[in-house]
Amino acid sequence: MMTLQAFLIISAALFCCGLYTVMTRQNGVAVLMGVELILNAANINFVAFAHYLSHVMGGQIFAIFIIVIAAAESAVALAIFLRLYANTGSVEIDTADRLKG
Amino acid sequence: MLDNLASVGYFLPEFALTATILVLIVVRVATKDPQSVAFPFLSLVGIGLSILLASIVPAGEAKGTFEGMVAYDAFAVFFKVLTALAAVIVVFMSMDSREMEGRPQVEFYVFMLASLIGMFLLSASTDIVMLYLSFELVSIPSYLLAGYVKGKVQSTEAAMKYVVYGATASGSMIYGFSMLFGLTGSTQIGEIGKALATGNLPVVPLVLACVLVAAGFGYKIAAVPFHMWSPDVYEGAPTPATAFFSVAPKAAGFAVLIRFFYTVFAVSEPGSSVWRLSTEVDWTLLFAVLSAITMTVGNLVAIKQDNVKRLLAYSSIAHAGYMLMGFVLLTPAGIQAVLFYFVVYLFMNLGAFYVVLVVGNSCNGEDISDFRGLGTRAPFMAVSMAVFLFALTGIPPFSGFIGKLYLFAEVINRQIYWLVIIAALNSAVGLYYYARIVKSMFFDVPESTEAIAVPAIPRALLVLLVAPTLILGVYWEPVARIASNSIRMLAF
Numbered sequence: 106m107m108t109l110q111a112f113l114i115i116s117a118a119l120f121c122c123g124l125y126t127v128m129t130r131q132n133g134v135a136v137l138m139g140v141e142l143i144l145n146a147a148n149i150n151f152v153a154f155a156h157y158l159s160h161v162m163g164g165q166i167f168a169i170f171i172i173v174i175a176a177a178e179s180a181v182a183l184a185i186f187l188r189l190y191a192n193t194g195s196v197e198i199d200t201a202d203r204l205k206g
Numbered sequence: 207m208l209d210n211l212a213s214v215g216y217f218l219p220e221f222a223l224t225a226t227i228l229v230l231i232v233v234r235v236a237t238k239d240p241q242s243v244a245f246p247f248l249s250l251v252g253i254g255l256s257i258l259l260a261s262i263v264p265a266g267e268a269k270g271t272f273e274g275m276v277a278y279d280a281f282a283v284f285f286k287v288l289t290a291l292a293a294v295i296v297v298f299m300s301m302d303s304r305e306m307e308g309r310p311q312v313e314f315y316v317f318m319l320a321s322l323i324g325m326f327l328l329s330a331s332t333d334i335v336m337l338y339l340s341f342e343l344v345s346i347p348s349y350l351l352a353g354y355v356k357g358k359v360q361s362t363e364a365a366m367k368y369v370v371y372g373a374t375a376s377g378s379m380i381y382g383f384s385m386l387f388g389l390t391g392s393t394q395i396g397e398i399g400k401a402l403a404t405g406n407l408p409v410v411p412l413v414l415a416c417v418l419v420a421a422g423f424g425y426k427i428a429a430v431p432f433h434m435w436s437p438d439v440y441e442g443a444p445t446p447a448t449a450f451f452s453v454a455p456k457a458a459g460f461a462v463l464i465r466f467f468y469t470v471f472a473v474s475e476p477g478s479s480v481w482r483l484s485t486e487v488d489w490t491l492l493f494a495v496l497s498a499i500t501m502t503v504g505n506l507v508a509i510k511q512d513n514v515k516r517l518l519a520y521s522s523i524a525h526a527g528y529m530l531m532g533f534v535l536l537t538p539a540g541i542q543a544v545l546f547y548f549v550v551y552l553f554m555n556l557g558a559f560y561v562v563l564v565v566g567n568s569c570n571g572e573d574i575s576d577f578r579g580l581g582t583r584a585p586f587m588a589v590s591m592a593v594f595l596f597a598l599t600g601i602p603p604f605s606g607f608i609g610k611l612y613l614f615a616e617v618i619n620r621q622i623y624w625l626v627i628i629a630a631l632n633s634a635v636g637l638y639y640y641a642r643i644v645k646s647m648f649f650d651v652p653e654s655t656e657a658i659a660v661p662a663i664p665r666a667l668l669v670l671l672v673a674p675t676l677i678l679g680v681y682w683e684p685v686a687r688i689a690s691n692s693i694r695m696l697a698f
Contacts, residue, residue: 113388116384120381123377124374124378127370127374133366133370136370137370137373139374140373140374140377143374143377143378143380143381144377144380146381147377147380147381147383147384148384150381150384150385150387150388151384151387153388154384154387154388154391155387158388158391159391159392161391161392163335163387163392163393164387164393166335167334167335167338167383167384167387167393170335170338170339171338171380174338174339174342177342177346178342178346178369178373178376181346181349181350181369182349182369182370182373185349185350185353185362185365185366185369186366188353188356188362188365189362189363189365189366192357192359192362193359193362193363198366198370201363201366201367203359203360203363203442204360204363204364204367204437204438204441204442
């Protein structure tokens with residue numbers, strides 16, 4: 106029987122990995138992967154809490170909503186990256202420096 | 207709490223916007239002209255209808271609709287009307303924009319209306335599921351609006367930065383929500399507040415959750431240190447979209463910030479007009495410091511900007527800092543000051559962006575040097591720009607002064623003197639960079655002295671934006687009354 110702590114530790118680790126990826130990776134698509142890790146960390150939290158603590162469906166439903174929204178967000182983000190690639194030939198974040206000051 | 211069927215009657219403004227989006231798509235299929243004037247016209251009708259529906263349904267008693275997912279109260283109605291008004295002005299702005307080759311295509315309006323529905327729901331949501339959904343409904347169409355100009359690299363780059371920051375911020379917010387859910391076992395913010403008020407919860411996860419949630423909201427209102435996206439996005443996005451971002455999502459962000467933190471972390475003292483914190487988390491101090499840093503960074507960085515859109519981006523960061531002052535006070539008067547400031551800010555900020563748009567259309571640029579000699583080339587525009595800029599500075603007799611007066615007075619009442627001093631110094635810094643544009647318009651010699659023709663519609667709209675900026679500076683009592691009636695939030 107797994108305990109709640111185990112899930113919380115996994116999700117915290119996943120969250121940190123995601124945040125680290127977002128902060129350090131230069132490739133736009135890799136950053137998106139980091140965001141997915143963060144969202145899935147939250148998903149694990151929601152489902153685990155809903156299972157162990159409260160026996161209402163709120164947590165599971167929230168997780169489903171997050172999955173759907175994450176898909177929508179990635180679709181839009183990938184479309185934008187595709188446009189950036191068509192315009193500049195790269196999706197590297199540090200080469201996108203036309204706007205600064 | 208009303209069930210789903212009974213709630214429908216309180217959801218008419220959102221229905222009107224949804225219907226408008228569907229009509230727009232159908233009309234696009236039926237017409238041949240991708241830039242038909244029918245699209246902005248239909249959007250105006252739809253938004254106007256939603257304003258009408260939002261304001262005629264009697265506010266009466268605050269209600270929780272859709273099984274407690276969405277609140278129906280005066281506070282939400284205020285922000286619905288405010289964001290919808292911003293959208294109306296932006297539709298007018300979009301009708302003649304060089305960046306978007308004349309008039310934008312139908313997608314622009316569809317994204318804007320979708321984002322507007324998100325703001326309606328965001329300012330009313332009382333459940334973290336609804337809150338997250340509407341947060342994303344505001345954000346996702348905004349990314350697309352920022353990247354609307356297909357061939358312009360800056361616009362695409364703005365969209366890319368917006369989406370990367372936005373996704374990360376909402377991700378960390380949702381992780382904070384998951385911790386709150388774990389601590390309290392509920393997704394209703396009222397229930398969360400009650401559970402936290404019992405007091406026997408571990409402090410460390412609570413503080414962590416509070417900070418993560420604040421990061422998400424801070425991103426939406428562009429508060430330092432979550433502001434990094436906003437100058438780039440404001441500069442790269444087409445000007446009408448920038449004007450929209452600078453007012454509407456910020457207003458919705460403030461609405462949800464106020465509703466969430468007051469419901470979850472504070473309870474109103476019976477018999478007095480002051481709230482008190484119900485938990486160990488001292489978010490008022492957190493946000494007071496955030497407010498001071500936000501206004502200081504915004505103002506100091508604005509000094510060295512040469513692009514007017516970028517300068518206004520930093521100035522709007524500074525204004526978010528001023529408004530946060532009212533939020534941290536835990537008094538109804540503080541919230542009233544924030545609401546009043548938003549009305550004032552709506553007109554002066556959109557007005558400034560409108561002038562930037564018209565100048566950009568005729569001079570092909572948005573740098574301060576493009577404003578040289580505007581005083582002789584287009585005197586009416588230059589004078590209105592000066593009015594907007596002085597109002598943004600907060601000089602009497604313009605409306606910005608009254609807005610700041612309300613905020614400052616309440617902070618002084620609550621005896622947080624250090625914050626007032628920082629804010630006053632910041633206003634002085636603001637004068638410097640706003641006056642730089644005014645000086646360029648009236649005293650610098652332009653390269654060409656040829657007059658800039660301003661068509662009738664921008665001229666009329668500028669009058670409509672200048673008038674409230676001037677009138678609210680001398681006769682603000684009705685708006686202040688509306689603001690004070692609108693602080694009633696759904697209580698739990």
